[in-house]
Amino acid sequence: MQDASPGRFVLRVAAWLPLAFLVWYLAGPVLAWPIAFLTEGVARLAFRDLIQGVEQQGHLLTIVSTLKPALATTEQSVTGVISVEVNTLLYSFGLPMLAALILAAREPHSLRKLLLGYAVLAPLVVWGLVAEFLKRVTFDTAPSVAAQTGFGPLQREAIAFAYQFGSLILPTVAPAVFWVLTHRRFVEGFRARDGGAGNAT
């Protein structure tokens, strides 16, 4: 029988959250491995002419582009290519939030929901990473580098929106939506048993 007392539920979430964050942070390199694999897949499928490869170092991914730098520097010669380092943690911090919510709800099949949650959220993390890569090579590089991407005005707008959506909305909203969808009975249990005034419209 579920315990739908809001106070106790909030306390349980607060109790699980620090542990969930600790595990998520320590397991960052392991959790990032499938994400790196997926990012590589997306790069090969959708951005073959723009991305050479994806390399993982812990929770960081280096997306190696095919773009040539504008100027030779001591760090990067003109014969090299532009690489963009992206942080998987920046787009996956909803995972510990989701874990705390799932564990605090005390519903059956918690482990299955955690694994399913990771499987659902991982592609959204990839969205954020790829959108950040595209945003950085399009907007944060020299005009001569950005010009190599060949993106038109509409595509640049789409990249800006995808980046904002992938960094400001998806990382937090997606775990919350997933939790509500997989805990409908629990959410329903939150409703006052005696009801309230008025009817739904």
Added chain:
Amino acid sequence: MRPMVRFFLGFLVLQALLFGAELTPWGQRWFVVPWTDTLAAISAGIVKVFDPGVMADGKLLQSGSNGFAVSIEPGCNGVEATIVLVAAMLAFPAPWKRKLVGLAIGIVAVQALNIIRVISLFYLGQWSFDAFDFAHQYVWQALIMLDVLIVWLLWVRTLPRAAPAYAAA
């Protein structure tokens, strides 16, 4: 269409519309910038009670004693969290009166926690930049969305159970 599906689709559409509106130059100029400046001013007003040297300058919250400042950027101004709450409450089948009351109380609750976020980050940054970075980039983002979810759940709790809104599968 099943109520659950209708709610979910309505939530997604409303959220996309509101987020898109937020990103327009008009939305930035007339809503986001004044909102963020007000947030900085309120935060400075609260902090001044126990730390008189603190001041707000636009979206900056700055210490007069050591010059440390935090800039309230997108994602930290609570606008996106508010958009999510508004979309969730408007999309959920409930009487309009309850939606409006829920929105008024909910937005205040979310912004209250957001002010605590800004002030805590302001002092955390003066103590340790690593701690500031971790709290800023990961912890507070999750806490604010948890706040939105809990506010929404509490609001759902006030709705009549008999309403044909949210049938458990």
